[in-house]
Amino acid sequence: MxxxxxxxxxxxxxxxxxxxVLQTMISAKIIGSFWELNIILxxxxxxxxxxxxxxxxxxxxxxxGHAGFMAVGAYVGVVATVKFGLPLIVALILGAIAAGxxxxxxxxxxxxxxxxxxxxxxxxxxxxxxIVIMNIDYVGGAAGFKGIPHLTxxxxxxxxxxxxxxxxxxxxxxxxxxxxxxxxxxxxAAEAMGVNTTKYKVMAFTIGAxxxxxxxxxFAHQFYLISPTSFTFLSSFNYLxxxxxxxxxxxxxxxxxxxxxxxxxxALASFPEARMxxxxxxxxxxxxxxxxxxxxxxxxxxxxxxxxxxxKVSGAKEVST
Amino acid sequence: MADKHLLETVDVSEVFGGLKAVxxxxxxxxKGELIGLIxxxxxxxxxxxxxxxxxxxxxxxxxxxDGKSLVGLKPYEITQRGIARTFQNIRLFSELSVLDNVKIAxxxxxxxxxxxxxxxxxxxxxxxxxxxxxxxxxxKIFKLDDHAYEVAKNLPYGAQRRLEIARALAAKPKLxxxxxxxxxxxxxxxxxxxxxxxxxxxxxxxxVLLIEHDMSLVMGICERIYVLEYxxxxxxxxxxxxxxxxxxxxxxxxxxxxx
Numbered sequence: 001m002x003x004x005x006x007x008x009x010x011x012x013x014x015x016x017x018x019x020x021v022l023q024t025m026i027s028a029k030i031i032g033s034f035w036e037l038n039i040i041l042x043x044x045x046x047x048x049x050x051x052x053x054x055x056x057x058x059x060x061x062x063x064x065g066h067a068g069f070m071a072v073g074a075y076v077g078v079v080a081t082v083k084f085g086l087p088l089i090v091a092l093i094l095g096a097i098a099a100g101x102x103x104x105x106x107x108x109x110x111x112x113x114x115x116x117x118x119x120x121x122x123x124x125x126x127x128x129x130x131i132v133i134m135n136i137d138y139v140g141g142a143a144g145f146k147g148i149p150h151l152t153x154x155x156x157x158x159x160x161x162x163x164x165x166x167x168x169x170x171x172x173x174x175x176x177x178x179x180x181x182x183x184x185x186x187x188x189a190a191e192a193m194g195v196n197t198t199k200y201k202v203m204a205f206t207i208g209a210x211x212x213x214x215x216x217x218x219f220a221h222q223f224y225l226i227s228p229t230s231f232t233f234l235s236s237f238n239y240l241x242x243x244x245x246x247x248x249x250x251x252x253x254x255x256x257x258x259x260x261x262x263x264x265x266x267a268l269a270s271f272p273e274a275r276m277x278x279x280x281x282x283x284x285x286x287x288x289x290x291x292x293x294x295x296x297x298x299x300x301x302x303x304x305x306x307x308x309x310x311x312k313v314s315g316a317k318e319v320s321t
Numbered sequence: 322m323a324d325k326h327l328l329e330t331v332d333v334s335e336v337f338g339g340l341k342a343v344x345x346x347x348x349x350x351x352k353g354e355l356i357g358l359i360x361x362x363x364x365x366x367x368x369x370x371x372x373x374x375x376x377x378x379x380x381x382x383x384x385x386x387d388g389k390s391l392v393g394l395k396p397y398e399i400t401q402r403g404i405a406r407t408f409q410n411i412r413l414f415s416e417l418s419v420l421d422n423v424k425i426a427x428x429x430x431x432x433x434x435x436x437x438x439x440x441x442x443x444x445x446x447x448x449x450x451x452x453x454x455x456x457x458x459x460x461k462i463f464k465l466d467d468h469a470y471e472v473a474k475n476l477p478y479g480a481q482r483r484l485e486i487a488r489a490l491a492a493k494p495k496l497x498x499x500x501x502x503x504x505x506x507x508x509x510x511x512x513x514x515x516x517x518x519x520x521x522x523x524x525x526x527x528x529v530l531l532i533e534h535d536m537s538l539v540m541g542i543c544e545r546i547y548v549l550e551y552x553x554x555x556x557x558x559x560x561x562x563x564x565x566x567x568x569x570x571x572x573x574x575x576x577x578x579x580x
Contacts, residue, residue, distance in 0.1 A: 002446055005441065008441075167439045170438055170439045170441055171435075171438060174449070175424075175431040175433070175438075175449075175452070176435060176438055177438075178424060178425045178428065179425065179428050181414070181421075181425075182414055182425045185413075185414035185416055186413070186415070188408075188412060189408070189412040189413070190414075190425070191395070192374065192396055192397075192405070192408075192412075193400060193405075193426045193488065193489075193492055194397050194400035194426070194492055195397055195425070195429075196395075197397070203435075297416065
């Protein structure tokens with residue numbers, strides 16, 4: 001069997017062990033409902049930060065509209081389950097498709113912009129999505145959508161997260177992913193090497209938006225109510241912070257970023273006065289001492305001993321991936 | 322006409338505002354030739370490259386490559402047609418490994434699709450393997466294989482120049498455009514580069530057009546030379562013709578030098 005496949009398999013085994021441990025602890029009530037909720041939030045936030053990393057970190061297109069796509073996925077998802085009685089998996093897929101299509105339509109014109117201009121345009125479009133939803137009475141308007149069945153649980157979010165990670169990992173480690181990274185590194189050179197830069201920017205944006213939609217669907221079915229205020233630009237910033245903190249251009253980094261940010265805000269939940277100050281200080285210190293983020297461009301699977309172990313298990317030669 | 326030459330430009334001109342950067346630019350290159358494009362600073366040499374590679378769209382005129390017009394195509398489409406280039410100010414993917422720099426350039430030859438990518442099925446593993454092998458092979462030719470896993474920006478200057486050429490070759494071009502490949506190199510490195518260019522042309526069946534200020538290199542390897550001054554071709558011919566051409570001497574040394 002191929003060594004890359006074997007490595008995937010080893011990682012899958014580890015993920016299943018982690019799942020088993022956490023699930024047992026949740027069933028045995030060792031992890032209480034507060035931390036169970038936060039574990040679920042961490043998984044959802046990992047989906048969001050990894051998909052945002054594809055746009056911001058790998059392709060280098062500064063997007064601030066992620067909460068908007070999440071909102072689309074959430075609302076399409078709840079309409080599918082509540083109004084049409086469809087199962088959760090169908091709702092998630094419909095949410096992903098809707099967010100993906102919207103990402104494509106928004107990406108096509110806005111990705112002609114660069115840097116700050118793109119950031120502001122996506123920020124504005126994210127807000128437009130939210131305000132449009134706020135004015136649709138069919139989904140509850142500003143008051144929010146009530147009576148959503150609680151369909152999500154740890155198993156759901158964990159395996160959807162795993163699938164997302166698998167998808168995005170494979171994408172970035174291919175010619176398509178290399179095209180995206182080339183755009184980040186040097187757009188003129190990428191174009192001169194035969195990369196259709198517009199196509200790949202829009203592709204990354206669409207894929208990122210679709211996964212934000214999936215995360216939105218999971219998020220909505222966790223809480224019995226969603227309202228447009230759950231998807232303001234502040235949450236977009238929050239996901240951006242996870243990406244920057246973990247390292248732009250590292251999947252492991254996004255996982256770590258989502259974990260750290262969610263964990264800090266949960267752990268400090270009992271000190272509401274100090275919470276934002278500590279959070280902000282942590283970020284400032286981070287930018288001072290490790291501006292490239294926790295992982296920079298590195299992946300955990302490429303760190304010395306782990307890499308050696310993986311190579312040994314999979315029988316691969318000493319090559320970097 | 323069009324099917325005789327590999328590349329042919331007909332009355333191409335490029336106007337930036339009120340400035341005519343290049344005008345009545347007529348050159349042709351046949352398959353297998355090694356052509357030099359020289360001229361004083363600001364003569365429009367790089368503009369000519371940018372016109373051929375689609376970075377600029379010509380204000381007037383026609384550019385034909387392999388019998389088809391290139392006017393209006395995007396740079397990536399022109400690369401797919403078979404023209405690859407290097408840049409005067411090195412434009413590597415500086416944060417990536419040397420190997421990845423070369424791998425990216427195979428992009429337009431990859432056939433596996435998005436589904437095969439994310440599910441890792443079908444052609445994915447086979448093609449990735451052959452890309453890696455070919456890329457390592459190219460690096461060996463350019464004596465960069467020892468640095469394959471280093472970050473590109475940490476390479477010495479001369480090696481970065483070589484990597485740019487290796488990367489351009491990975492796109493499997495028919496015509497290779499080199500924009501001052503020897504800039505910043507010492508005489509020893511320039512000498513090695515000259516042999517390298519000659520060798521890759523034979524090995525890969527390439528046609529080469531190069532811009533260069535280093536006259537030892539240009540006169541040493543080019544079969545024909547075009548001389549640009551103020552956006553106009555003032556002379557063309559073999560290296561010995563060019564060396565004797567009074568117009569060229571005037572452009573480079575001033576009118577007094579002739580008298």
